[in-house]
Amino acid sequence: AFIVNAHAEGVRLGGLESKMGIKASDTRAVFFENVKVPVEDRLGGVGGGFKIALEILNSGRLGLAAGSARGTREIMRIAMEHARTREQFGRPIGSFEMIQKKVAQAAVDCYAIDAAWMLTSSMVDRGGIDFSLETAACKVFGSELAFRTSNEALQIAGGIGYSKEYPYEQSVRDSRINLIFEGTNEILRALIALSGLQQPGEHLKAIGKAFKAPLRSLGVLGSYLAGRAKRQVTKPPITQAHPALAAEADMIASNVHDLALGVERVLMKHGKAVIERQYLQERMANAAIDIYLSIAVLSRATAAIHRAGEEPAAAEDLDMARLFIPMAMRRARRHIRALANNQDARLTAVASRAMETGELAPVPETDR
Missing domain, CATH: 1.20.140.10 (Butyryl-CoA Dehydrogenase, subunit A, domain 3)
Known part of the structure; x- marks a missing residue:
């Protein structure tokens, strides 16, 4: 990365954009034509700009x-x-x-x-x-x-x-x-989903190699099968939530557990092809976002109760948590279930037909 002097030779600004909103923000194209940047204007090491x-x-x-x-x-x-x-x-x-x-x-x-x-x-x-x-x-x-x-x-x-x-x-x-x-929020949902898939994907990749040589990999397979059996029945414990929010904490734990199993099933079914399955990525990301927000709410409300010293004094925070978490966890459950039960093929068929014909939907009878 590097700093460019706006007044340097070869730097040219395009016309001011006429935008829908944020009109106080000056938005325009910047053109660089054979601009020379002094070495002292470099930020960080060569190749470190992306970071x-x-x-x-x-x-x-x-x-x-x-x-x-x-x-x-x-x-x-x-x-x-x-x-x-x-x-x-x-x-x-x-x-x-x-x-x-x-x-x-x-x-x-x-x-x-x-x-x-x-x-x-x-x-x-x-x-x-x-x-x-x-x-x-x-x-x-x-x-x-x-x-x-x-x-x-x-x-x-x-x-x-x-x-x-x-x-x-x-x-x-x-x-x-x-x-x-x-x-864009679409890109960020893909980022959340694909980043979240990385660790379980690497784990399952190692398991796949073990299945190719089972006699030499009994320890790996046994550990995986035992762990998978445990994951099927065990929810992750949430130990720091206030007892008044135990039901909400359990909802979050259930969705964390179900999402982990759902991600594993998606990887086992689609493998590397999951990179192209954006319907699934969106569902995984939406579930993960609601889970993270719910954990944050649980933490904030728990802290509010401890500060207040008693539940009635933190009634406003409790109301917020008892409304948000169940709503968010219902949304998450729907997204997790849709990883396996969905109409993705039909969605693609409808979108493809509309893109090919240029007509969004069948023309109404009155317009034919």
């Missing part, structure tokens, strides 16, 4: 997650103020359950992303830990939360939310980019 780039992306993803959480709070604060003062049928619209559900869901998810980025930040501060998957999980969840809640806030505002006079439409436009930069 530097990854470290920058990791930092950016974590900051983006924290910023998304703050953006979620701000746009929902404005929407809640509207819901408190706007009346329909003789009462504030905030008293209606459909509006309350939007607020509660945003609150629970915001609590979760705050827990996750704080937990991941502590990993960064400790040092010596590869936190790339955790920052990716935070970025995916946080960016999708910010965009989703911007749309929900606009919906709470109703017609005025569509007007540029109010901040809702700008929030929708500005938050949309978060799903794209610092690595």
